[in-house]
Amino acid sequence: MFMVLNLDHYEIGEKNAEIILMGLKNKNVLTLLNLSYNLVDKRSSKSLKEVIGNATLKQLDLSNNSIKNDAVVIISEILTHSKTLTFLNLTNDKICLLYTSDAA
Numbered sequence: 056m057f058m059v060l061n062l063d064h065y066e067i068g069e070k071n072a073e074i075i076l077m078g079l080k081n082k083n084v085l086t087l088l089n090l091s092y093n094l095v096d097k098r099s100s101k102s103l104k105e106v107i108g109n110a111t112l113k114q115l116d117l118s119n120n121s122i123k124n125d126a127v128v129i130i131s132e133i134l135t136h137s138k139t140l141t142f143l144n145l146t147n148d149k150i151c152l153l154y155t156s157d158a159a
Contacts, residue, residue: 058084063091063116069098076102086113091144095120100129107133107140114142122148 060079067075072095079085083107095117107115127150136141
């Protein structure tokens with residue numbers, strides 16, 4: 056069974072995103088989840104981690120949200136534990152990559 060949930064441009068925000076994601080927690084048939092343009096950030100990223108851990112999710116679109124560096128740690132954990140995720144879109148989020156070198 057192939058299940059797609061497309062919620063782009065609804066501006067659902069943190070609280071509603073968390074409620075939706077918790078409702079999906081035990082739905083392991085979800086293969087594509089689009090949450091672009093929804094003001095998603097760290098709070099809902101934690102719920103997302105639980106959903107992906109139980110799903111066969113292949114594509115996740117979190118583009119154009121409020122995702123910042125603190126949520127990246129949670130997203131990296133998602134990537135580490137997911138065996139099925141092949142596409143992740145974080146375009147136009149508020150992520151800053153910092154590079155430091157130990158070289159003197």
